[in-house]
Amino acid sequence: MDKLPFDIDVALERIEDAVRPWPKAALFQLFEEGYTSTFEQLLACIISIRTYDEVTLPVSRKLFARARTPSELSRLSWEELDALISPSTFHERKANQILSIAMQVAERFGESLPGDRDVLLSFAGVGPKCANLVLGVACGTPVISVDIHVHRVTGRWGYIKASTPEKTLLALEAKLPEQHWIDINRLLVPFGKHICTGTKPRCSTCPVLDMCQQVGVVEHR
Incomplete structure (x- = not known):
C-alpha cells in the first residue's frame, strides 16, 4: 500500500x-510514584541496565523503602545493598557503583544531586543513555x-x-x-x-x- x-x-x-493500556517505562513509572529526585532516578537507571522493567520496578521500590538519600545509601553495607538489588542483572557490580556514587554525592553535594550531565557522566558506570534518561525524567531537561x-x-x-x-x-x-x-x-x-x-x-x-x-x-x- x-x-x-x-x-x-x-x-x-x-x-x-x-x-495507554500497557505499563509505563520504569523510570517514568517511578517518577509518578514520587521517586522524583535526580539521585533516585539515577539509581533506578543503574538498576535497570540489562534488566527488565518488571524486575527494575520492585527492586527500586524495595531499595527506596530502605534508603532514598545519598547519606542513607552510603551507610548501607555492601552486603545489605547487594541483597536488596540482587534480582537485577550484574547486581554485585551495581552494588559497588551505587555505594560509590552515594558516597561521592554525599561528600560533594550533600543530599541533592544536581541535574548536570557532566556530573552524572563523571560517575563510573553511567553512560550517555542513562544520563539523558535521568535528566529528561527527573529534571525535564530536553534530551x-x-x-x-x-x-x-x-x-x-x-x-x-x-x-x-x-x-x-x-x-x-x-x-x-x-x-x-x-x-x-x-x-x-x-x-x-x-x-x-x-x-x-x-x-x-x-x-x-x-x-x-x-x-x-x-x-x-
Missing part, C-alpha cells in the same frame, strides 16, 4: 493512545534517550537511518522537534515492547502503519 509522509506529531499522538526500542522503531519507520543507537541519537537530535525529545523514550519503550516488537511486529494493529515504511520487516502479525 502507498504510505503517507511520516508525520511525527501525528504518530506520537496516536502512539500515546495505543500504549533524547535512545534505547534499543527507540533505535529499532525509528529506523523501522524510515524516519531516520542509523546503524547504532549512538548514531540514532545524533540523527534524532538533528531531526526530531525538541518538544518530543523526552516523550520519544516514554512512548516508544512500551510501543516497542508490545506493538512494534523486535520479531514479528504487530503491524495489523499498529496505529502508524499508514506512515511506516516497515524497513527490515520480513514477517509480521
Whole structure:
C-alpha cells in the first residue's frame, strides 16, 4: 500500500493512545510514584541496565523503602545493598557503583544531586543513555534517550537511518522537534515492547502503519 509522509506529531499522538493500556517505562513509572529526585532516578537507571522493567520496578521500590538519600545509601553495607538489588542483572557490580556514587554525592553535594550531565557522566558506570534518561525524567531537561526500542522503531519507520543507537541519537537530535525529545523514550519503550516488537511486529494493529515504511520487516502479525 502507498504510505503517507511520516508525520511525527501525528504518530506520537496516536502512539500515546495505543500504549495507554500497557505499563509505563520504569523510570517514568517511578517518577509518578514520587521517586522524583535526580539521585533516585539515577539509581533506578543503574538498576535497570540489562534488566527488565518488571524486575527494575520492585527492586527500586524495595531499595527506596530502605534508603532514598545519598547519606542513607552510603551507610548501607555492601552486603545489605547487594541483597536488596540482587534480582537485577550484574547486581554485585551495581552494588559497588551505587555505594560509590552515594558516597561521592554525599561528600560533594550533600543530599541533592544536581541535574548536570557532566556530573552524572563523571560517575563510573553511567553512560550517555542513562544520563539523558535521568535528566529528561527527573529534571525535564530536553534530551533524547535512545534505547534499543527507540533505535529499532525509528529506523523501522524510515524516519531516520542509523546503524547504532549512538548514531540514532545524533540523527534524532538533528531531526526530531525538541518538544518530543523526552516523550520519544516514554512512548516508544512500551510501543516497542508490545506493538512494534523486535520479531514479528504487530503491524495489523499498529496505529502508524499508514506512515511506516516497515524497513527490515520480513514477517509480521
